[in-house]
Amino acid sequence: MPLRKNADSIASLQSLGKPATINDIARLSGVSKKTVSRIINNSPLVRKDTREKVETLMREVGYTPDPLARGLAFRRSFLIGMVYDNPTAQYVVDMQNGALDALRGSSFELVVHPCDTRSPGYIEGVKRFVQQQKLHGVILVPRASEDQALADMLEEIGCRFTRIASLPLDETSQMVITHDRDGAAEAADYLLSLGHRDIALITGPSAYRSAHERTAGFIEALHNRGIELPAGRIIEAGYTFESGVAAAEKLLLGKQRPTAIFTGNDEMAAGVYKVAMRAGISIPRELSIVGYDDSPLASRLWPSLTSVRRNTRDTGRTAAAMLIQPEGKNAMPMASVRPHLIVRDSCQPPQD
The missing domain is CATH 3.40.50.2300 (Response regulator)
Structure with missing residues (x-):
């Protein structure tokens, strides 16, 4: 039946303050509930004029299909x-x-x-x-x-x-x-271009494939430039701030500290910042740091952190x-x- 004849019914529905249901749409538009469902789900099995009539009604009464109900x-x-x-x-x-x-x-x-x-x-x-x-x-x-x-x-x-x-x-x-391996390789190339040769690596947990890929990419890039990373310069951590602190203490509080550290994410890099500050080590004058992720944290640290952006x-x-x-x-x-x-x-x- 024409929608203009349903004006009173629509007004009555709206005055109740309750959301319209699929049954209301079917009754007011004069079609079956199945037809309304087909229109909601963009089925091609509905005539154009019927679709336009029902969609106009749904907009008029503010009907929004419930995703879970549709799925059921x-x-x-x-x-x-x-x-x-x-x-x-x-x-x-x-x-x-x-x-x-x-x-x-x-x-x-x-x-x-x-x-x-x-x-x-x-x-x-x-x-x-x-x-x-x-x-x-x-x-x-x-x-x-x-x-x-x-x-x-x-x-x-x-x-x-x-x-x-x-x-x-x-x-x-x-x-x-x-492509985590490529990102880590770019970090290694950058540190080498600055002249760093005594470089350390704080990796993510071995259970993560990303940690393996970043470690492999970094070590391989150093190797390609004639630099071998000693086992003592590789510390496994847990992608967390606290684990970054623990790893940095092993690398920075001894007699022979590296001139640069690459960390598997920015959270661990922030842990390195904390240890360096406590030890009176100036960043970047005495220690260069590169992180991974380019999370909002990278630009909030001071000095701001160079990091591999991966567009999460x-x-x-x-x-x-x-x-x-x-x-x-x-x-x-x-x-x-x-x-x-x-x-x-x-x-x-x-x-x-």
Whole structure:
């Protein structure tokens, strides 16, 4: 029936102060609930004039489809999950903001699931999360993304996923590559260009593939320029501020300290700053420091930290965009987010 005849019914609905339901839309527009659902989900099986009539009504009454309710009707939700196990809070926040950038304006929402990949039951926990929420797909963030058993489980239950990792681990359409090895190599080349030869490395935890890639890229770049890094100049830490402090104490409080340190992330670099300040070591006059991530922390430290930018927000945006592409149609190729060095004030040539 014409919408103008429904003016009183619409006014009555609005006066109640309650949100309109899909049943209200179907009744007022004179179509079936199934037709309304098809319009909401952009089905091509609806005539143009019917679609325009129903969409006009939805705008008039302020009807917004509920993502979870839509999913239940179609045996799936319009929810994208993000599974992560990462000790760096800023990294996780930037990744979430990137995913939200991609989902904004779409029908999808983001739900997050922190986990402990060292727990023997964590994969079962992720499985329950996926099945209870009826997720459309999952973004796997390092270090969870590096666990093949987790990827295999998602494949088995038929859940789409995108893996973020420092090198290819899966089908190209399911990967976002961050090229951590290249970023670390650029940091090494920069320190060498300044004239540093006694260089130390504070790595991330060995359980993280990113730590292996950054370590390998840094050591390989030094080797290519004829510099071998002694074992005593390599300290494993945990990607946290506290672990950076502990590692820096081993390197800076002895008799022979390095002239430069590369850390596997900015949090650990901040720990080096603290130890240097306590020991009266001037940055960058007596000690040059390069971090990794180029988090907001890098520009807030004093002197500001030279760091490898890896565009975490862009990474999250790309991963989410890959998931909401229709399956089998215009599938996105393997994506790359290239790191590059941001030079600030924490480095200079070594003293004679």
